Amino acid sequence: MRAREGDDAALAELAKTSARFVRRWALVQMGDASEADDLTQDVLIRMIQNTDALPDPTRFAPWLYRVTRNAATDRFRRRARWRADADPDDLVSASAGPEADAAGGELMRLLHGLFRDLPRRQREVFDLVELQGIPANDVAVLLRIRPASVRANLFKARRNLRRRILSDHPELAEERP
Amino acid sequence: MSRCARLAELLTAEPDELAARTGSDLARHIRECPHCTTAARAMLAANDGFREVLEFPGRVDVDAVLRKAHTATTRSRPGRRAWFTVPAPARVVAATSLVAAFAVAVALKMHNQADKPLPNKQWTPLAEEQPVLVDAPGYNVAVIPTTNPDITIFWFFKENDDEQDVDLRGGPPAVGTDDAG
Numbered sequence: 001m002r003a004r005e006g007d008d009a010a011l012a013e014l015a016k017t018s019a020r021f022v023r024r025w026a027l028v029q030m031g032d033a034s035e036a037d038d039l040t041q042d043v044l045i046r047m048i049q050n051t052d053a054l055p056d057p058t059r060f061a062p063w064l065y066r067v068t069r070n071a072a073t074d075r076f077r078r079r080a081r082w083r084a085d086a087d088p089d090d091l092v093s094a095s096a097g098p099e100a101d102a103a104g105g106e107l108m109r110l111l112h113g114l115f116r117d118l119p120r121r122q123r124e125v126f127d128l129v130e131l132q133g134i135p136a137n138d139v140a141v142l143l144r145i146r147p148a149s150v151r152a153n154l155f156k157a158r159r160n161l162r163r164r165i166l167s168d169h170p171e172l173a174e175e176r177p
Numbered sequence: 178m179s180r181c182a183r184l185a186e187l188l189t190a191e192p193d194e195l196a197a198r199t200g201s202d203l204a205r206h207i208r209e210c211p212h213c214t215t216a217a218r219a220m221l222a223a224n225d226g227f228r229e230v231l232e233f234p235g236r237v238d239v240d241a242v243l244r245k246a247h248t249a250t251t252r253s254r255p256g257r258r259a260w261f262t263v264p265a266p267a268r269v270v271a272a273t274s275l276v277a278a279f280a281v282a283v284a285l286k287m288h289n290q291a292d293k294p295l296p297n298k299q300w301t302p303l304a305e306e307q308p309v310l311v312d313a314p315g316y317n318v319a320v321i322p323t324t325n326p327d328i329t330i331f332w333f334f335k336e337n338d339d340e341q342d343v344d345l346r347g348g349p350p351a352v353g354t355d356d357a358g
Contacts, residue, residue: 016239023235033235040237041245048246111226130192131228151332159188162220166184169219 002055011051015044022068028127031116037141039075043068110169113160122157129154181212187220195221
């Protein structure tokens, strides 16, 4: 990999390509758009500054996913400490991201809220399996959990989301024919 | 929309079933039941919405990130694994192990030092001392070591010297040995 050998142009290209994936993973992990942006920057900077740690291309994506997840875990720890003193209203307003404004207003805000309310593990399993179509067994390897655990989390995530959609937002069926 | 008894099955169904693209019994039912058709449509629409939300590129300026990263001089050494590539629980385990190993090392060192004298005290094992040869015709001699290595008590006595007991201070006397000198 040229980026690992110090090729700046290759590294820049790698960062630009990775940014899209890292940002998605970061949003899944954090559930909050602005925190996802911050986390994405942190992960990219660390990746660029530690080219020696880059694995070979076949293992790059799982490696970067775990780097993002570890960084998110650290942020959760810090946020948990901060939340003890935070105003709950601030947290609600902070969670509304640019996705909602840019991609469809109220409906996107609604979906973002539904997704954010899932537990972290359910969010990432739902994204990887349901939305991205990655096989459950591969996700189990990526997340280092049992395949049965992947399926259980997917089951819970689907049920949680769909139950709320049906009970609170039946208009979704009409919004997108 | 929620009038069908089979609606609960939709809550955990595969997307292909919701889209009625499979030949399963549930897929057939979704095709035929207007309530479930509407519900399945809402669920699939929500999935499309989730994808849109997650695929939004955000506000990350990659060029700025590159500039920021290049201005920093920190680079990991070759062959060294960056700390952030290690899962957080593993970092906790590693830190705990280090602390435990350090505690064990300290305990072992303290244990080993327990048999040694305090600092600044000269100590010579008895076995390595020069044997004492005392020539005292007509007397028995008791050689009594003391805690001070510079002081040794030589006790000359006869069998019938008196009736007092000799206090050997916690150990048999080291009477002159034959293998000396």
